[in-house]
Amino acid sequence: MVKETQKTTFEQNMEAMTKLSPREMEAKVAELTKMCICGGCPTYSGTGEKRLLFCATGKSKIIKKEKGCLCPGCPVQKKLALRWDYYCLKGSGKEQAGI
Ligand code: SF4
Numbered sequence: 273m274v275k276e277t278q279k280t281t282f283e284q285n286m287e288a289m290t291k292l293s294p295r296e297m298e299a300k301v302a303e304l305t306k307m308c309i310c311g312g313c314p315t316y317s318g319t320g321e322k323r324l325l326f327c328a329t330g331k332s333k334i335i336k337k338e339k340g341c342l343c344p345g346c347p348v349q350k351k352l353a354l355r356w357d358y359y360c361l362k363g364s365g366k367e368q369a370g371i
């Protein structure tokens with residue numbers, strides 16, 4: 273019988289990432305930053321914010337107002353099994369997961 277494959281959770285992905293070396297982690301962050309679509313988001317546009325990847329790095333100090341969030345359609349959201357939104361305002365995936 274074929275064993276049912278279970279989806280990897282965000283928490284499991286974060287656990288796996290703790291095993292990366294600093295160099296591997298840096299490469300991973302660079303890869304994910306390239307995939308981040310915050311730049312095209314109405315909440316981001318026109319604020320002067322330059323940072324990206326809030327799901328990993330946490331809240332923006334500049335963005336203050338919700339005007340829509342593209343995160344649910346972002347490839348990083350899917351890749352890491354993130355399940356939240358407005359990371360720029362609410363905090364990173366880890367913060368929103370309480371881990
Ligand atoms: S999930 Fe949101 S914050 Fe994270 S990389 Fe995608 S667009 Fe950026």
Ligand code: SF4
Nearest residue numbers: 310313341342359360
């Ligand atoms: S985290 Fe969501 S709301 Fe914030 S800038 Fe990125 S896509 Fe927009």
